[in-house]
Structures are given as structure tokens and as C-alpha cells.
Amino acid sequence: MIGKNRRSRTVFATAVLAAASLIFTSLPANANSTGVSSSEIKLGITVPSNLFGYNKIGNAMKAYFDYVNANGGVNGRKIRLIIEDDLYSPKVAVEKSRKLVTRDKVFALVGALGTANYKSSHASLNLGGRGIPSLFVNTGFSGFADRRTYPTTFTYLPSYAMEGKFLAKVLKEKYANQKTALVYQDDDFGDDVRKGFTLGAYKFTSETAYSTATIATEAGNIANNLKTAGAETVVLFGVTQAVGAIMGAAARLQYAPKWIIGSVGADAVSLRALGVPAAVIAGARGASFLPSPTDTNDPYVKQFQEINAEYNKGVAFDNNVLVAMNSAMLVVQALRAAGPRPTRASLIRGLQTKGASFAHAGLVPLNFSSTSNVGYNGYWFGQYDSNLVLKPVDGTLEVFTTDSANGPITKSDYKRPAMPAKGLPTNS
Secondary structure, eight states, X not given: OHHHHHHHHHHHHHHHHHHHHHHHHHSOTTTTSTTBOSXXXXXXXXXXXXXXXXXXXXXXXXXXXXXXXXXXXXXXXXXXXXXXXXXXXHHHHHHHHHIIIIISOOSEEEOOBOHHHHHHHHHHHTTTTTTOOEEEXXXXXXXXXXXXXXXXXXXXXXXXXXXXXXXXXXXXXXXXXXXXXXXXXXXXHHHHHHXXXXXXTOOOSEEEEEOXXXXXXXXXXXXXXXXXXXXXXXXXXXXXXXHHHXXXXXXXXXXXXXXXXXXXXXXHHHHXXXXXXXXHHTTOEEEESSOOTTOTXXXXXXXXXXXXXXXXXXXXXXHHHHHHHHHHHHHHHHHHHTOSSOOHHHXXXXXXXXXXXXXXXXXXXXXXXXXXXXXXXXXXXXXXXXXXXXXXXXXXXXXXXXXSSSOOOXXXXXXXXXXXXXXXXXXX
């Protein structure tokens, strides 16, 4: 009797296993990959509709993905980018990111914009603990490079601390014995660049913090105070709207210091659209890790301009569009590096093993590796000419790299990869 029962249980168990095998073999190989089907990869981004210039980033990334999709996609899959408006509010960013992760079930987040927004979303949703990749965050906050806290976050922009260190070097070499002033955003964004100036052992004659909530009404007073104090060189480190408001107010006061504009707010096209006179922008200086968005001799700029004209019709090409399309090209290569059956783990592994070799528009290297989730790490220093093209000061392009700590600032001889044929990377 016992033997008969055992045989019955064995037959039953075998039948169950056989049925289960049929079920599992009928599922696609990547059935356990959230956001990936046989025909599509879902990605998500949160961007603010109310922040001038930066509101272009989501649609510019989508335009590049649409171009890739029209040319076969990634391993036969089309990329679908779900864009959510976070109104540049940490609270809203958390809500929208939660929707992308839990309801839309995206494969990865891409291009999240804003330091406070991303810090809040990462903590609230436990992105690192859940293994959810967040690629090429659109903020230079140096803290996001901490792999213990942000293990699945990959940075894109050089950090604000790096930029502060680099500009400290420039100020000491080219603006010695001048009255210098720093105007910065009063949050982690501004604190990080101040950290960089401290690392670079530079002290300003005066420093002024501003709030994004009140900059429209504060700008006139800030400009007037700078003029009254006799500031000869002013470093503006803020979003484009703040930079434009202060420069515009200074122009109305007929106050014309030597402007150095932080990379975040230094898009000439956006500043002109905000009403800053071209004559005020011309001659201003700033740091960049990309070529000028008006440099049509640059193959990356030229290709992205063509894609923008066809797939993002009616949108003026500027540095925001260049940043977005370059980031989107990196995303495509990361998806390819994840393999034909992508998982979140293989996406992260692919970036860490192959990311440093990706094709990109940057004039400084990418630093992804098994021990680093850091993207770009350097700058070159330029000046806007009469056509508002950012060109190397003194006519010679010199690129410098550094870190967000006490490492040296080193002149780089980096040569970026050639633009892939038709702007379509194959990772070959």
C-alpha cells in the first residue's frame, strides 16, 4: 500500500513538473525583466515643465529614441520613453517616479533632473535597494557618486564640486587681484560648487545665495548689490532662469562685470530667449564638457541637429537638447550592453564593464567601471563670441579632468570615439 502511494505521488509530481515546464518554456526568455517585452523596452523620466530650457530634455531624449526606433530599435525592441512632469518639486517628483516604477513598471529611470528631486525619489522608493537602475541623472551633485548609498545610480554631468575646483584654478590664474563675487542657488546644488571652490583653495570677495522660488523678484536687488560693491568678476552658478534674470537686471542697471556662468545655466540660446541682450552674453565665459551646441563643424552636434529637425520639429537646438540627445545615445549603448535578453542586473553590469568605451559627444572621458558609477569628470574653459558660440579662450582647446575630492586637476589628451555612422551606435 505504501509503495502504491509513493508511485502515485511520483506520477503526480512528474505531471506537475511537466506542466510547469510547458508553461515556463512558453514564456519569453526575459519574462522576469520588468519593463521589457519581446518588442519594447519601457523607460521613464521626470522633468519640469515650468523650468525654462530644461523642459526640453524629455522630448529631446524621446526624439533620439524615435530616430533609433525608426532604424530598427535595440536588438529588435523599440524604446518607449514615458515622460512625467515633476514641476521641479521634490514632492511631485516622488509621486511621478512612484508612478513610473510601480504602475508603468519601467525597466529603468533615465535623465532624472534636479538634485533635491532625485534625492527624494531615490530615498522614498528605495531605488538602490530594489535594484532599479537610474541612468545618467541630470544633476551634478557629487553625492550621487557614492556607490554605497546610490548603487544603481549612474551620473552623467561632471560634478558641481569638480566645476568649482576647475573654476578656482581659472580664477587664480586669470582673475587675480580682482573683486570677485559668487552668486549661487541656496541648496545642495550651490553647496556642492562651494565645496569645489574650497577644495580649490579659492575665496571670493563676496558670496550671495538666492532662492529659486523668489529669484524673479530678487534679481534686481542682487544685481544692484553687486554693482554697489564694485564686483569686477561675477560667477553665476544657478539654473538658466536665475542666470538670465540676474544678467538682465544688471544690463538694465548698465552694470557690466566680467561674467563667468556655471555650466548649468550657460546656454546662450536659452539666455537670449529669456531676454538677455546678445551684447551682454558675448564675452561671457564659462566651463563646458561638451562642444558648443552651435558648432556645426562638430560631427556629434551636426548629427543631433539633423535628428532634432526631423523628430523634434519646432524646437530650437540648444545645449539642453545636446545634453539630452547625447544622454539618449548613451542609454541606447547601455541597453545594447545589457545583451539580447536584458535584465536590470545585466544593464548595470554592461555599463560597468563597457560604459567607458561608449561613443559620446563629450570632450572629456567617461569613467564607468566596476568600481565607479561616475560619468564625465572634467571641463574646458570658453568665451562666447559675437555669434554666441562658446569658443576656447585664447583659441586653444584645453581640457582638464579632476575628481570631487582632493585629487589633482590634470590636463587631458583624451580623444573621444568617432560619431557612429548615422548616429546609430552598434557597440562594435
